[in-house]
Amino acid sequence: MGVFNRIFVRRFYVENTGFFLVLFYFLFGVVNGANLLYYHMGLMEGFLSSTGFLALVLGLWLLYNFKCIGFVIKTFQLPQYSFLYDTMTCMADSERRPLWMRLHFRMYLPVFIYGGIAAVFGIYKHYYIPAGIILLFNIAMCIWPMWLYEKKLWQPDVFFLTSWFSRWLNRLFVKPSVLYFYYELFTAFPRKIFTTKLWSAAVLWLTFFLMGQSDFYDVRALQLGMIVCVLLHTQLMIHHRAFDEIYLQFLLNLPISTWRHYCRVVGVYALMLIPEAIILYFQSSGHFTLLPLLTSIITGITMLILFRVLLYFPRMNAEVHLRWILVISFILLFMILGDVTWYAIGVMHVLAAVIFFRKLPEYEPWIEVE
Amino acid sequence: MADKVITMESVSKNYQDFAVLDIPKLELSTGIYWLKGENGAGKTTTMKVMAGLLPFRGEILLNGTVNSRRQPVQYRRLINYAEAEPLYPAYLTGRDLLELYFRTKGGDRAPVFAMATQMGVDNFVNNPVSSYSSGMLKKLSLVLAFVGNPAIILLDEPLITIDTKTLAQLYGIIQDSHSAGVSFIITSHQPLDSSQLTVAGTLTIENKNLILN
Incomplete structure (x- = not known):
């Protein structure tokens, strides 16, 4: 047969x-x-x-x-x-x-x-x-x-x-909107999220391995690893935008303020780096204090938020998005090397919020015309 | 102005360079309206613009005072929308959606649960929507459209997909809500049953303009 x-x-x-x-x-x-x-x-x-x-x-x-x-x-x-x-x-x-x-x-x-x-x-x-x-x-x-x-x-x-x-769980627990995208990923595209996380873990492991080889533990090297991790996650963002456009249209008819919509996006990307935060915590094993670890994670989350928010420019297709991501990462890298990470984080947050609050009310999917 | 449930002023909508709607002025008093139009005339776009789902140029006011741009949250508390072909993430249950709508739109739960029970939605409310038939999904979206304290409910093709028994129940629910002061704009290719609903007027889309007949 x-x-x-x-x-x-x-x-x-x-x-x-x-x-x-x-x-x-x-x-x-x-x-x-x-x-x-x-x-x-x-x-x-x-x-x-x-x-x-x-x-x-x-x-x-x-x-x-x-x-x-x-x-x-x-x-x-x-x-x-x-x-x-x-x-x-x-x-x-x-x-x-x-x-x-x-x-x-x-x-x-x-x-x-x-x-x-x-x-x-x-x-x-x-x-x-x-x-x-x-x-x-x-x-x-x-x-x-x-x-x-x-x-x-x-x-x-x-x-x-x-x-x-x-069914029993559904009776007890109402899914919060911040988890919708994760349900989508884990139910419909598990391979996508698992491979991303696997590569991301590999990058962090390699970062610590290289730092260990040279016995030089520097927060800037850690943040460089985090930038690469964030770049690996950007493939999920195009998918996130498509998911919002197709399935979460109905949210726009609900009386939800733009601020709460923004909090949802921040929540989605803050949750995304939880595995990396755990890996950082256990891998650092005394080489770093909590502050540099926290700085690295916040840098990563901020980058993710900004990169996602860029997609509220309707004409931002995957190719243009990638270009912007690389340009921003390049600038950020120099700011990190210049020890002005927190300024970079602040600027990225403000930029992300301004783009989101301006673009969300007027956002609609762009249809590519040949 | 106060008796006008919805006022549209200089409302226009383009899909990129293609103009779809151009409504200089339209005011509707409380009532049930039938929105007619050929396929592609712009009925669903009109409804989505009214519901706040699509950005547009111009102004829309509800109850003469609530502006869609300046009071976006309050505006959405007063206008509900049920899509012709509702689409929700597959893993959400009917209950997840009902709770989300109650949390955001507010309002009394009892009448909505009564409607859900009447339509049989309570039988499958704890299942993910991926397991629903098109009729079940339609019923759920209709129930969701009645959550909160809306001034106006937009129903896009509510007569399709659902069975005749549910249809009769839906007419009754619309009539009851209208008696309580809620207005409706209903799109349908079939005429609305005049023995069940008292239609205040017919809206048609002609040359991208929405006209009350």
Whole structure:
């Protein structure tokens, strides 16, 4: 049944190429080739000999399994795949259930192979119980999702735990407007936000690595790293503008002052740098006091706000936007090197507020005419 | 002036170089108005301009005193709008939107909840809007249009998508609100049922101008 393989398995690997590349890099790319085998043997011995470590590894494999299951369930919910209900329900149980297992096994295969090697290694090293647990766990991971797929197939409107949980949450919690864009990113474009954050974390890690190499910890170097992080986030802004234009038009009919609209934008971009703030705090480990860390984060947030607000010039397309961003970053860099960061922050805030308060009331999307 | 619910003076709207609306002067007293026009005549643009969704040149006053530019927040408390094809972020629930509208527009919750129950919106209010059919979404947007204490409600094509039972209920709700002093501008390609609604006048868009017949 090649068609099902294409619909589920091939799409799964194609759509998660980035995820697998990153995973592959962390598992096989960060270690010197000569030490790779010993690195993995050490890793396996680590989780085979420690119950806590083993539980953590099994937990991660379970998360990967949820990823596979979620992909299949989501495919069923896409309108273009609704024909699966008509076709798969016509198959005999004896044909369909093994098919589910084969499809799921192929998606789970990377973990199954690694788990299998770890189990064999465990037996070789006389860790019989952990090896048995790993084998049984991985076999169970290949079998039990079939029950979920069958349930979804026969009851397309079935509420799974997540749906039930989200309905329960929806009754308790009203989403604040400052989080709308994050819901959009995490539900519709998770890859975009995760890759941005991953690159941003990598830049900060590299910044600290280079400072550590030269044993020269300077707040200006930290801020340079922060500028690069902000530049990585600018791709989200064009998306943010499109989201506001398409979905949040109705907010303009609500009696919300321009000041509150501005606070929403500030809130969105202040929240955006929370992961970076956490990384800075833990990476600095005594090299910086709180003030330089705070200065760097506020610089980043201010830049993000100003760059987003620039998009309230209707003719500001992605290309022109990028040019302005680079010009402003260049000027800012020199102001940072000249130790006038707080003046730069103040100027950027005033500029952002002036642009927003002038442009929001008259803003409407610009239609490019050929 | 006080009995004029909406006054438009020298209102014009361009999409870049293309003129869409040019209304020298229009005053409407309290009432229910049917806004007619061919496809592309500018009905939705007119409504969006009135609702404060689109920037424009000129002045719009509500109740003779509240200016759309000088009192933008107060203005939006007095005018509500339901889109022809409502679009909301997929993950928001009906309840999220109702709470947002209550928080900003204010007003009494009880009649809105009664309307929601009457239309069956309460059955799916805790689900994300991505799971709604077009009819359910339309009902939700109509309920939202009645939140707060509006002087005027703009309903863009309210008769499409909804079932006949809901349609009868909607006519009743409009009539009741109108009795309480709320004005309506309703666009529709179908004539409004004269046995259900007393229409004060018909608005047409001719040569980019909005004319009261």
